[in-house]
Amino acid sequence: MTALLACHWQPARLVRRAVPTANRFLHHQVDTLTLAELLGTTNLRKRTPEDYKVLREIYTSFERYNSVGNDIQLTLKERTANDMIMCEKKREYEKGIMDPTQFAPGYHIFKVLDKLRESPLFHMLQKMPKGGALKVIDTSITSLDWVIQLTYRENLWVCTTDNCCHIQEFRFSKEKPKESAGKGGEWQTMEELREFRGEENLKKYLLTRLSMYPLTSFTTNAHAWKHLMGIFYLLQGLLRYADVWGDYFYRALKEFYADGVQYIEIRSLVPQLYCLDGSRLPGRVAVEIYRDRLRQFKDENPGFIGCKLIYANLRNVEPNVVAKYVKECTELNKEFPSFVIGFDLVGQEDKEHQLSRYVPELLKLPDHIDFYFHAGQTNWYGSHVDENLIDAILLGSKRICHGYTITKHPILMNLAKYLNIALEVCPVANQVLQLGSDYRNHPAATLIAENVPMVISSANPALWRAKPLSHDFYMAFLGIAPMNADLKFLKRTAKNSLRFSSLKDEGKAKGMLKWKKEWDEWIDQIVEGKLKLDKKGSSKKKSTPKTPKK
């Protein structure tokens, strides 16, 4: 602190003038209590305006000193890049203060998604090497355009109701399927349906049916969750087909990498895939396919760091089922020790059982497999729902997914900080699932202010047609973080995503090198003006992203 003050002015003289006790700033590590004592022992009204100015500067330096990214030293080139980034950030911010209707983070993502293409700041963030995406669900991460292309594959059947208006289920099959999980549906081939409804119409329908669009506001988060689960159900028929499973994953890796993500930890239910004849494959096959496609992708893209899998099954079950999950996860970890590395339970927390119900079963998981629990994804306070945060921490969770309500539990928040448990913050998912509306009110602002470890992730970006990670970064950087959060914040956040990953020390060091290489290239591009938008969004491609050439 002393050194910090010294950079700005000659502290000894000025601070002593400010208030007699202020010179303790010069001899001690300053903490809030010292500052409080300093203020508490003075009559704040008996100060001259000059003294006041000094004290105010002390405070703002102190706040700056505690901010996220303050530990980062920027190179000369990074400082130049920072000026350019902050110029664009301030432009958007100031336009927003003048006229809040112009401030994208004040709106629902669906209303501003298209407009963001014209944002020079978004464009820069999109190209930024963001490190890892540590919280994504494996069946909601590949763009819907690509998923719709899937429906042109051979042997696809579709079960519809309401005179073909509503698609209930997909199935790849040699013959017409006999049964359907829904009621009153009729099976036909996808070709027949496409002919009946018209190609363009059907495409439009699927873009809506497989996403959370067009509703920007559901009545409640319960309603939003129901809709979300409906999408996942429909996707099952497409994605759990053994021939598709690996392609979807491979495509996801491609799209994430193109969006500046070099490392991924996916949560997966690890389903039993099905074959054309209706037979089912054991869960391990789904994992094996992932591992093989990952190897292929890494061979083709040496800049990519890797991918790990967190076994994450549905939480709305009896304890004996959780015991089965634990057993399956343990077996998968034995077979794929460096790939299946964690355990979680997923699903709408508000409606389902508490983590505490499963403690005896959960404690049976071998302790080299880490917990990465979803907890506190709610805005209820002091209910059975946010109590999951207590259990996540007491069970030794390595990270916490969402933790939206943790700022209402300062003791837990401090524990997370002390125990280095990073929160996986997914701003856009929280908005789409109706936890909050305006990004400026997202509780992660308090996490940033308190310097609680956090990473930014995207959960199910494909379901809101967002980029794999860029929209979440944009909303976090512009809407949640303070106005003066700059390249240091971005760098710290990107580095955190590797630091708090499940990579072992050596893997982290290697990963950090790969990230650093791309980071430096990005900084070069900014400084050389290569990431400037020529005119409104023209330098940026609208649709399918490409893997950057190495």
Added chain:
Amino acid sequence: MTALLACHWQPARLVRRAVPTANRFLHHQVDTLTLAELLGTTNLRKRTPEDYKVLREIYTSFERYNSVGNDIQLTLKERTANDMIMCEKKREYEKGIMDPTQFAPGYHIFKVLDKLRESPLFHMLQKMPKGGALKVIDTSITSLDWVIQLTYRENLWVCTTDNCCHIQEFRFSKEKPKESAGKGGEWQTMEELREFRGEENLKKYLLTRLSMYPLTSFTTNAHAWKHLMGIFYLLQGLLRYADVWGDYFYRALKEFYADGVQYIEIRSLVPQLYCLDGSRLPGRVAVEIYRDRLRQFKDENPGFIGCKLIYANLRNVEPNVVAKYVKECTELNKEFPSFVIGFDLVGQEDKEHQLSRYVPELLKLPDHIDFYFHAGQTNWYGSHVDENLIDAILLGSKRICHGYTITKHPILMNLAKYLNIALEVCPVANQVLQLGSDYRNHPAATLIAENVPMVISSANPALWRAKPLSHDFYMAFLGIAPMNADLKFLKRTAKNSLRFSSLKDEGKAKGMLKWKKEWDEWIDQIVEGKLKLDKKGSSKKKSTPKTPKK
């Protein structure tokens, strides 16, 4: 902490069993760090389910121990009342978790205001002696029904545009006024307008024109503020008339007292009132009228504690104008030393100058007149707007009005706690002015969790047709506080409103006695079942409240 644990179980044996280091709970004052060290030095995964249970209980006791109101001891009778209150609270809460569309604090106040009449919890809170309302603006606190009655008084002229469809200005005058502040308006008598538009129609129009209805969502808070300022402007012509000024205030005292408020601190611009001949009276007259009507009201209602005035003029001015404010406030305080006791600057913070701009002028205010600054009424983070919080605290503000954004500044939040600066939280005003939508996301939850001093107030309840303080209490108790916040929370909050008031020690002691008397009566009424709603809202009167008989 030790004592606390001892109430629940035999700690020595159980805690020692839980984890070897847990016995430090028995010898030390437990703080977060101790808990963190305890967790950090153990392998949390190597625990038996029984040990886990104990550790979890330690944590929850710890959280309970730190909660608002934990210092309150309930009497036997209060405990019975508490059970009855919590029964109703839990009913509403659990209904909400099952079906969030049934949870009132998830909605805009305009959508649920009428429905709340049927809520047994609201009914109980309405009757609760709430202590003081420390943040209300003097011209927006009396019910609109009463204000509309004002328009039947003699000599009232009205200036309209758009073929009498839009009322631009009111004026009491013997003769037809010549000039108007707006453009293109025509003056006529109120009788003429009433005849032309029809009495019922006009009444309906006024109910909307003088309130923030019917819009539940403006585009932005800037839009909402513009609308709000328009209402204040229109009210000027009615309320600044010398013959009305005192009546409006007197009526406000009546309505607040009937709503369980025994003490008020009003913020006032202290305007120059006008007379029927158009002449203006000096500011001191407005204050004198208040003081005299207050004396009358206190004589008639010995249970009422009192009212004080905080001089609060508009902040969108040059420093020399603030210097004039300081001078006027100083003079008023000289003449009314026990009534004019504080200073503030009001208006939309986002658009206007920072407090820091006025430091030299503000420091000239004699230090026996306290500052009660509006600050941080925004959801911008790290902008010039929330910096007002720094200045409010460094200038020695006795309380902070709103401080909506303070949870993003943990150092300031800790300073407020350490220096006993209470935050005046106005939940409904924050929603209507578009800072947030769902009460469950209101940042005051973090204030409660951190045990930062706070009081609940209502700012401008008449403009949203809310009860003087009951709706804010209801939203805070059900929507913002944790589910288990109970009568202890309510009692602490009510007591805080006197504790953090500007009353001197003797006044506080006397006030507390008056409050205690009504509190005990309220507890009796609950326990005796007198506050139960017979059927849907039937025991509660719908319209004008009556002053309780003493």
